Amino acid sequence: MSYVVYLAAAALGLSGVLLFRRPRNPLVLSTSVAITLGALVFLCSAPLTLAAVNDLTGIPNFGAPLTYGMITAYSCALLILLTHWRGGSRARVRRLVLRSVAAYTLLVVAIIVLFAHADADTERLRDLDTYYANTPYMREMILLYLLGHSAATLVMAAVCVRWAREVTGLLRTGLRLIVLGAMVDVTGFQLAKYTAVAARWTGHDLDTLSTNVAPPMASLAGLLCAAGFVLPRLLPSLTAHWRGLTDYRRLTPLWSLLRHVSTSPKPPTSWWDLPPTRLHWREVCIHDALLALAPYFDDRIRAHAHAAALRAGASPHQARVTAEAAMVTDAARRAAAREAPLDRPSAHRLHATEASGTSDLVELSQALHHPLPPAARREDTARTTPEPEEPHVA
Template sequence: MSLVVYLGALVFGMSSVLLLRRPRTAVRNPLTLSTCVAIALGALVFVCAAPATLAAVNDLTGIPNFGAPLTYGMLSAYSCAVLVLLINWRGGPRERVRRMVLRSIAAYGGLVAAIVVLFALAEADTERLTDLDTYYANTPFMREMILLYLVGHSAAMLVMCVVCVKWGREVTGLLRTGLRLILCGALLDVLGFQLAKYTAVVARWSGHDLDFLSTTLAPPMASLAALLCAAGFVLPRLLPPALAQWRGLGDYRRLDPLWSLVKSVSTAPKPSVAWWQLPQDRLQWREVSIHDALLTLAPYFDHRVRERVRDTALSAGRSPHEARLAAEAAMLTDAARRAAAREEPPETAGTYRLHATEVSGTGGLVELAQALHRQPAAAPPTAAGPTTEPEEPHVA
């Protein structure tokens, strides 16, 4: 059981690490910071609740069941962090947000203090690692401590449900999806974990034994609920940049034909590329290097090649844009060949601005790279005389 709980804590905590990949930026962002704190505390709750951890804490302190107030206090801190996260996520005037955050911290700080005091007053000399809630359900002060931590956690989850339902009507897209996941997690926590705990404890009060609800059903329900809540908090924050990195990786690969053609003439300084470097960082360097190479090859542009390929493409029924890309790809291939052979620039060379340099972003370069990829494998056209009058080159 402890291994399963530790694995849950690891998965739960990894999302916090992903959000905190840039600590300096995250610390200045209350939303990111509160998200990381809430998820990290949730992971710590898992760690503290594991029987192996409880036994180690009890042995280390020499106090039977000392792990109980530690776990319950950590769970209360997690409940508070969830409320703080919701407050920061909802936003509003800074003073109002700050006031609500301080009130939440004060309320749950008092709850944690009460848990510690009640445990100190109780007589709980028999160590219980898995069934403490039901075993001490009728013990003075322990009974109140158990009920207090359950009520505090229930309050936070119910508030979360209300906020998710209300706010879910006002937002769309990933934020709504995240809120629905959080709502599912909160409902599963209320119905699967808390209701099972309440039922088992109340059954003990009435002389019945439904301990399996507390020891067998509640723990996995709590784990699943926490993971759903973590996914809901993290999804709207991580999915957009993750998709951007995925698109960056795709563009980086689609630029391969163009980069293979011009990399020998690029003079851009090559940075140290590590395996963990993000795709968008790699893409940015490749884009800069390609633009540098295009400037180097510009004197070798032969407009007769471009015009002939353009006219041929138009005659074949291709659109003006497709014809221009095919013509520029052929002209660039010819220029790269001339530069590699150290030939003199052609007589028709002039200032010409490629479509890829007219548009912002990587889209133009990707289109040029794909036009190069679609070129026939045959050698590039030579600078034979044009069949029509050459048009006036575009001025940069």
């Protein structure tokens, strides 16, 4: 059981680290704090951790108020995060945050005081809630932390349900994940705990709900809520990185053709650079190389390839891209062979160098996969092969 809980803690902790990039942003900070506290809750509640804390302090069951205090702080952090997420005037946000902090600070103090007055000398690592369900002060402490967590969860779910009706896209998806996580928490963790404790009060034994059902449900709920908070903020960034990596790879044919152009700078990047950075430098190098090849651009190559592509059934757009790819390929071949630039190079400006964004460069790069149309190749061969001289008549 400890290893499952540790896995959930690691997943939550990683999410918090990924988000913690702009600590001065209240929303980012509150999100990272809430997710990190959730990770600490799972870390502290694992039986191995509880045993280590009890041994370290020399106080039996000291891990219980520590875990309950963490759960209470996590509940408060969820409310604070929701307050920042909803926004509003600075005064209103500050007022709501202070109220949440004050209420849950008092709850943490109450948990500590109740534990200090309780008689809990028998160490219980997995079934403390039910074992001490009828013990004075421990009973109240257990009920307090459950009620505090329930209040925060229900408020969070209610706010997210109302807010989800007003928004769309990733934000709505994130809110629905939070609501789903809250419902799993309420029904799978809290209801199981309440039922098991109440069963002890009435002389029955439903401890398995508290020891075997509640922990995995709490882990699942925490992961769902974390995904709901992280998704709207992290997914756009991950999508941008993935798009950058895809475009970077799709530019490989064009870069392979142009990388040996002498005036083309080599990208000053390293393997740890993010995909958008690598893509930016590849674009810069390709643009510089195309500029250096401009004296070799031949309008006849482009015209022949364009006409051949149209005859083959290509659309005007596809024919233009194919023709420009043929002209760039020919120019790169001439430059590599150290031929002299053309006396009258083409004045045509490549669309990929005129348009903004990467999509047109990628399209030009992908066009290099297709061979030069046969008609254009025959015309190019006829143009580059010198005609035999007529015999001299004496």
